[in-house]
Amino acid sequence: MIDQIKTKAKELLKTKKVDIVIGYKKASDRIGAIPAFIDKEGDIDKLIWDGYCVYNLSNYLKDFPGKKIGIVTKGCDAKSMTVLLQENQLKREDIFIIGIECSGIVDEKRKGGDIAYDERCKGCKPATPPIYDVLIKEEEKKQAPRLEQDPYESVRKLETKSIEEKFKFWQDEFSRCIRCYACRQICPLCYCPRCVAEQTQPAWFSKAVSVEGNFSWNVNRAMHLAGRCIDCGECERACPAGIPLRDINKKIEKDVKELFSYEAGVDTEQKPLFSSFDKNDPEDFIK
Amino acid sequence: MQRLITKQDLVNKLTELLKDFEVVGPKELSNKGIFYQVIEDAKELYLGQDFAIEPIKKFFLEPSSWILRHAKDDVSLESFPQSDKKRIVIGARPCEAKGLALLDKLFDSEYKDDFYINNRKRTIVVGLACAKPDMSCFCTSMQGSPAETSGMDALIFESGDGFIIELVTDKAKHILGSIGEDIKEDQKLNKDKMKALVKKVIKTPESLDKVFESDYWDEVSRPCISCGVCTFLCPTCHCFDLVDEEKKRMRCYDGCSFPDFTLEASGVNPRPTKKERYRQRVFHKFDYFKKNFGENLCVGCGRCIRHCPVKIDIADIVDKAPI
Amino acid sequence: MKNIYLPHIAEIVDVKQETSDIKTFTLRFKDKAVGKAFTYKPGQFVEFSIFGEGESPFCISNSPTRDSIECSVKKMGKVTQVLHEMDIGDEVGIRGPYGNGFPLDELKGKNLLFVAGGIGLAPLRSLINYCFDNRKDYKTITIVNGARTSKDLVYKDEYKTWEKAKDAHLHLTVDCQEDNWTCMVGVVPKILEEIKPTCKDSIAIVCGPPIMIKFTLPVLMRLGFCPESILTTLEMKMKCGLGKCGRCNIGNLYICKDGPVFSYAQLNGMNYDH
Incomplete structure (x- = not known):
């Protein structure tokens, strides 16, 4: 599989079809992976592919304006590219998607070092990227059996709580937030040139690491991703404080699905949720 | 001065101290990890070997704290009152305590920062020696060790079912000197031997001057996502912002990885890309601070490596810098 | 406890429009003792506080041999915009003076x-x-x-x-x-x-x-x-003015504390970002 990735990368660079290939290479610990930016044929052998290739690399597309980019892309990563395309943040012709039929990634936070498929992979149905230019499949049937699991199990559990219980739950979780903004920075869809959290004229919410400031930040972040988040789960993985950010994202995703029958990141031709309307909308604000 | 104490001795002593002291120590939160928190019952303490995610720094230089407000007359300004309650920190690791010793150099010199100094003065730091450094730890390359006592008042070592406590300062001897029993010569720990537990060893050049202009910084900073994990979780990163909110002024963490850190009102930014920002972080730690205070502004705790969302390894980057 | 970040209150006693976006403010400390104790060198600066908005550093633009304290402010960001709307009798916070000044x-x-x-x-x-x-x-x-x-x-x-x-x-x-x-x-x-x-x-x-x-x-x-x-x-974004908040360095020197006055020889020997 890695050979196929390397061959493709080599071809892309050699034929000057792309200026750079974004993929994965071994991290300094010799176990994990780190994003790799390959612009010389000689560096292609650094590329790797394994369960530690956890990052959603589409986050780096904005770092190379005006360049043609080849990018190693898992199913979930391709979905975020779909949204970027829908939102005119990318030109399709500028990227060459080396799609990977992913069999799941490692949960590095789990103690004991056993390789377990990440929680976020369990609800991932199409492991095949919705868009790609070349698809590289797992050779052997390494695919982990995907449990027919309710993707909203944890959300449903939270929904049964009373308002007070919910508040208490999130207050506890957000109390550990240190406002490092890793959740925002790792998110391919958090691309605002000036985030609402940094605006000072006016300042929209408190910078203090407090109940109010932390609630405002975390809820705002999630709301800005309503109808856009494709649940790659990178925010939760990046959070050093272990805040279950996916639960908020999933709740909004579920609401969007139920209210508007809309699912983000599946179709580049689809209009973004918030730039479309339906004349038959039950609310009268549209008329 | 070393003494042998049992776990029960320690719990009893802390329970006694809880009457007059605020006690801060590591707690294990299920599925989340270890966090330093204010302890209400000595039994809540986690004294295992897993590292806390945030360093003990946050109890000395708070993530955000109010420093000014309007006085009652609504005209003049006054300082926010600071707690003078005595405090004991237990379970901080040698690297984190050394971080405090480094912060002392900055905050307790020239223009003295009494907010920080007050927090230092009212606190006794009792450390916990590291029996299981992990693969991100590189304290021995930063003149530290799993049993280093710099920045501490006392240090405890796991020993059999109990602990050996080393009392470093008079403050510690006064408060903790009565617990446990004297140690026999052959029970004393070989602290030097503990250094070998740390496997990650790097070389740090005396100065990085020559590589400032190198493309190396471009290359190594590319994976960086410009978040604040490394700086906020660093025991020595001290950069802050001053922010006004509702007639109060706050000091809160800020970091060189954020583009806004140096963005001027005119729109000019002297560190416009990740390259300049990451280089600033490396140079501040391994060059500038050394020029100003004689030591690296790094204690080798490995937090920035362990928690970096994209596995950037500052130790490896410094080690391989093309000097 | 001494709070190094605590400004003194000063009253604006005169405002002069220099250009369309630059005004010169003349200030007098409310507390006479503070005013008496305040001495500075040409080239030093102060941190201006508009409480509720924030702080900005400005050099003192008149000579210590003259009576008042004057600062000229160009309308740029949040603090300066509010400052430009202020008038005689309004109050601001001042702390300093900071920096080395001219030799x-x-x-x-x-x-x-x-x-x-x-x-x-x-x-x-x-x-x-x-x-x-x-x-x-x-x-x-x-x-x-x-x-x-x-x-x-x-x-x-x-x-x-x-x-x-x-x-x-x-x-x-x-x-x-x-x-x-x-x-x-x-x-x-x-x-x-x-x-x-x-x-x-x-x-x-x-x-x-x-x-x-x-x-x-x-x-x-x-x-x-x-x-x-x-x-x-030199000028760079500054916050604390005391060499602690970490943003205004060029090489190992802080513009706020070791500058803002540098010789070209000094700068030549230093690595800096811009």
Whole structure:
């Protein structure tokens, strides 16, 4: 599989079809992976592919304006590219998607070092990227059996709580937030040139690491991703404080699905949720 | 001065101290990890070997704290009152305590920062020696060790079912000197031997001057996502912002990885890309601070490596810098 | 507990519109004892507080030999916008003075060449008036002051005094020719090349926008000034003013604490980002 990735990368660079290939290479610990930016044929052998290739690399597309980019892309990563395309943040012709039929990634936070498929992979149905230019499949049937699991199990559990219980739950979780903004920075869809959290004229919410400031930040972040988040789960993985950010994202995703029958990141031709309307909308604000 | 104490001795002593002291120590939160928190019952303490995610720094230089407000007359300004309650920190690791010793150099010199100094003065730091450094730890390359006592008042070592406590300062001897029993010569720990537990060893050049202009910084900073994990979780990163909110002024963490850190009102930014920002972080730690205070502004705790969302390894980057 | 971040309250006692977006504020401390204890050197700066909005650093633009404290402020960001709406009687917070200021002893007995662009004249004005007030300590004083247009020139009231002073030369310039403009035309570095001030026993003090400094330094070098005898005062985003908050460094030096005045020789030997 890695050979196929390397061959493709080599071809892309050699034929000057792309200026750079974004993929994965071994991290300094010799176990994990780190994003790799390959612009010389000689560096292609650094590329790797394994369960530690956890990052959603589409986050780096904005770092190379005006360049043609080849990018190693898992199913979930391709979905975020779909949204970027829908939102005119990318030109399709500028990227060459080396799609990977992913069999799941490692949960590095789990103690004991056993390789377990990440929680976020369990609800991932199409492991095949919705868009790609070349698809590289797992050779052997390494695919982990995907449990027919309710993707909203944890959300449903939270929904049964009373308002007070919910508040208490999130207050506890957000109390550990240190406002490092890793959740925002790792998110391919958090691309605002000036985030609402940094605006000072006016300042929209408190910078203090407090109940109010932390609630405002975390809820705002999630709301800005309503109808856009494709649940790659990178925010939760990046959070050093272990805040279950996916639960908020999933709740909004579920609401969007139920209210508007809309699912983000599946179709580049689809209009973004918030730039479309339906004349038959039950609310009268549209008329 | 070393003494042998049992776990029960320690719990009893802390329970006694809880009457007059605020006690801060590591707690294990299920599925989340270890966090330093204010302890209400000595039994809540986690004294295992897993590292806390945030360093003990946050109890000395708070993530955000109010420093000014309007006085009652609504005209003049006054300082926010600071707690003078005595405090004991237990379970901080040698690297984190050394971080405090480094912060002392900055905050307790020239223009003295009494907010920080007050927090230092009212606190006794009792450390916990590291029996299981992990693969991100590189304290021995930063003149530290799993049993280093710099920045501490006392240090405890796991020993059999109990602990050996080393009392470093008079403050510690006064408060903790009565617990446990004297140690026999052959029970004393070989602290030097503990250094070998740390496997990650790097070389740090005396100065990085020559590589400032190198493309190396471009290359190594590319994976960086410009978040604040490394700086906020660093025991020595001290950069802050001053922010006004509702007639109060706050000091809160800020970091060189954020583009806004140096963005001027005119729109000019002297560190416009990740390259300049990451280089600033490396140079501040391994060059500038050394020029100003004689030591690296790094204690080798490995937090920035362990928690970096994209596995950037500052130790490896410094080690391989093309000097 | 001493709070190093605590400002003193000062009242705005005068406001002068210098240009369309620059105002000079004259301040007086509310607490007379504070005012008495407040001493500073030309080139030092203060942190201005508009409580509720934040702080911004401004150099003190008048000489310590004069009575009041004056700061000239260009409308730029959050704090300066609010400040520009303030008027006589309004109160602001002031803490400082901070920074090294100009090396007054080193300047004694020298010819002084002041090179300013736009609001860059503000820190130099403090030193210029200081030198005029201690006239016997200095030899010839030459001032080259430029701005984009004549409307952008600051401290216009003082030009006459400077011009008339003994052993002093004032060269005013604007970037392009304008109606009724009788002084020089051209950017500051070009004017310097024309007037060819002597480098002998001279110190040049330069302050202006980065682009002006960039092109002025080589001209000064060509005129024979050595890097040690060129002084400049730098600016960067600052917060604490005390070398603690970590953002205004160039190399291992903090502009707020070790600067803002540096010699070109000092800067040459340093790695910096811009």
